[in-house]
Amino acid sequence: MRMESKLINMGKQQNFKVGELMPGLSVDNVIFGFHDNQLKVLLLECMNHRDWMLPGGFVLKSESTDAAAERVLYDRTGLNNVYLQQFHVFGDPSRSRDSLMSSAMKSMELPFETDNWFKQRFVTIGYYALVEFEKVVPVPDSISASCAWHDTDKLPRLIFDHKDIIANALTSMRHHLNYQPIGYNLLPKEFTMKNLQSIYETILNRKLDRSNFTRKMLAAGILDKKEKLFAGGAHKAPYLYSFKKKEYLKVLKDGFNNEF
Amino acid sequence: MRMESKLINMGKQQNFKVGELMPGLSVDNVIFGFHDNQLKVLLLECMNHRDWMLPGGFVLKSESTDAAAERVLYDRTGLNNVYLQQFHVFGDPSRSRDSLMSSAMKSMELPFETDNWFKQRFVTIGYYALVEFEKVVPVPDSISASCAWHDTDKLPRLIFDHKDIIANALTSMRHHLNYQPIGYNLLPKEFTMKNLQSIYETILNRKLDRSNFTRKMLAAGILDKKEKLFAGGAHKAPYLYSFKKKEYLKVLKDGFNNEF
């Protein structure tokens, strides 16, 4: 069988001939969602039911790397048109060194015939996505046991350098916070100020003063205060807010906290 | 001749067998220097003496992408251990679409036998480097007519999407300014406050108030004021400054203008 016509089984929508793929190049998505005032990341469970991995895939010779990341995102979440941002390339050959590789292959319990393809050295492009938690229906691929959300601060054991990739995604988001607002892509239409503050606190990894946070967010002029209050929670009912899309996009473009 | 043993002639230190390279993956360096209070970028002149291109190269199967970028930088500048930062992946297949590709091939006047290698679709990783202008001895590679500095605001015609790559590098630097100081890697040991301000103005693309800029830089506590004055210029002689390395690195690590 010629190498180029060999099939790589990567799930329902992902049976590719090797000849159609960019060799040694992959994308890995760090998909963030927000639930219970906690930042979550979507992971795939390996067939050994112990290790987990990031949703990833290969780049078709005919598609852009962005499109490859969008395809992977769609296959795992059913979502299209979400915030998806390339953040770092992981290009160290040691990331797929033999020891890691064979243990990862074991975790994944991949069929023998995919060996040669998977065992090559991969450079992977990290993307992070911000999605609305409620809208996601997690779908495992054919080499995974399950697909589920995990708290970013209570991650399970991960294959390869996927733990580093997630940490790097968080750092990149932290930097992006310096010049753009966030939340539009993570929160439902209506949300409380506490919801928004929790996102910032998770990404910045520190507590913020509630009063000062509210003042600053309102000063940015991107929030619409609803008269409807959030019912059901314990204690005083907070206001609900929504983003003013036009103003949000303007601030995204012109910068949030531009200094100097 | 087997494909894997074919030689790609890319300059004195760059004769690689195709089989030793990551297929379809390259690095391109945007090398910034500072001279005459202007930000400059190092470019290679194509053999047609009209188009220019970024110094770039291929990634060896055995080396990290970072190492590939360092190798390219060393070959063109003779410099090692400089600030080199990956900033974006350019992964759209249309960037190497036929029309662009063949015109670029013409510009470069590449020998026929390299066609098949060069004509494949490339994903390129953009790196930007900050180097000390005076220390650089620009060295063209074997497929270039010359290697020279150009003002970032007066760029010549460039092949492929290299103009976009430079613009993107500047934007990325602008964002990095938000959380780290700059200048240590661009300026000689001793420099004037005006030198430093010019760098910031170029990267931020706007004028800054001289007095306020001085106040802010001094407040950061990373500058050492020399008693020696800069002689030779017209008008009043300014003080010379140098960076306090330890403090500079601390600010680089902890953040310059961290907000919230």
Place this chain on the structure above:
DNA sequence: ATATTATTGGGTCATTATGACACAATATTA
């Protein structure tokens, strides 16, 4: 020799932003 001129070092000052609190209002639970 002296005036001119561009540039530099060092300020002022009003305004805004920030960080650290305070306190009353309120919705659930005890």
Place this chain on the structure above:
DNA sequence: TAATATTGTGTCATAATGACCCAATAATAT
């Protein structure tokens, strides 16, 4: 009905910022 946690809003001292101003100075022009 009281206790409690949470929220909306306000205060206030301090820090940072933006927009100026002015005297000192070194080369150049006269």
